[in-house]
Amino acid sequence: MQLNTLIERVEVPAREGRLVRLAAGRRVRVTTETGGQVGDLFAFTGDDLSEHLSAAHTRAHLDRLFPAVGEQFVTDRRRPIxxxxxxxxxxxxxLLIPACDPARYRALGVTSPHASCAENLRHALAGLGRELPVVPQPVNVFMDIPVDPAGGLAWLPSPAPPGAAITFEAVRDSVVVVSACPQDLVGINARGPQPLVVEVVEGARA
Incomplete structure (x- = not known):
């Protein structure tokens, strides 16, 4: 199998989000070039945004907290995406934590405007002329939230080293938004908010 050439490369500035379109069979690779940067990844089928990748349905589909390589994420209609x-x-x-939003930062004591993954998603989708009534729970790539035996959560710095990447292949035509998480009050971003790189490539062919 051999991967074909790069189709698109998008730099996602720290604290911002960017959108890419994926035809079925194409791949999207998210890279933390500096290391330690969390990315909130959202995916929708087509441009109408009526069906989205669902963390809850994926957990039920797989009987695990996060897919292994070769396994699939599913939508709120239980279809692979x-x-x-x-x-x-x-x-x-x-796959447990929702996107940060203005209410989250207010609860953390922020009184001035603060970027958030929820608002980054809305801004990225604005170019489609669509409004999103509810922000889906994202796939939080490079984010380490272990669960202890008593059910407690720990918010640990991302362990992803510089250049670490995660790659997904579209099962169906999709819109994907990646937000370089702006969280700077909880220490999930190991070096503070940093940029991410998103690349779209052709899928593998024999």
Whole structure:
């Protein structure tokens, strides 16, 4: 199998989000070039945004907290949307925590405007002329939130080293938004908010 050439490369500035379109069979690779940066990844089928990748349905589908390489994420209609095809990070990714939003930062004591993954998603989708009534729970790539035996959560710095990448293949035509998480009050971003790189490539062919 051989991967074909790069189709698109998008730099996602720290604290911002960017959108890419994936035809079925194409791949999206998210890289933390500096290391330690969490990315909130959202995916929708087509441009109408009526069906989205669902963390809850994926957990039920797989009987595990996060897919292994070769396994699929599913939508709120329980249809496959993305397949995890490669992961060069330590494999710590989260499917429990919702996207940060203005209310989250207010609860953390922020009184001035603060970027958030929820608002980054809305801004990225604005170019489609669509409004999003509810922000879906994202796939939090490179985010380490372990669960202890008593059910408690720990918010640990991302262990992803510089250059770590995770790659997904589209099962169906999709819109994908990646937010370089702006969280700077809880220490999930190991070096503070940093940029991410998103690349779209052709899928593998025999």
């Amino acid at each position: 993305l397949t995890l095809v490669e992961d060069t990070s330590p494999g710590r990714h989260d």
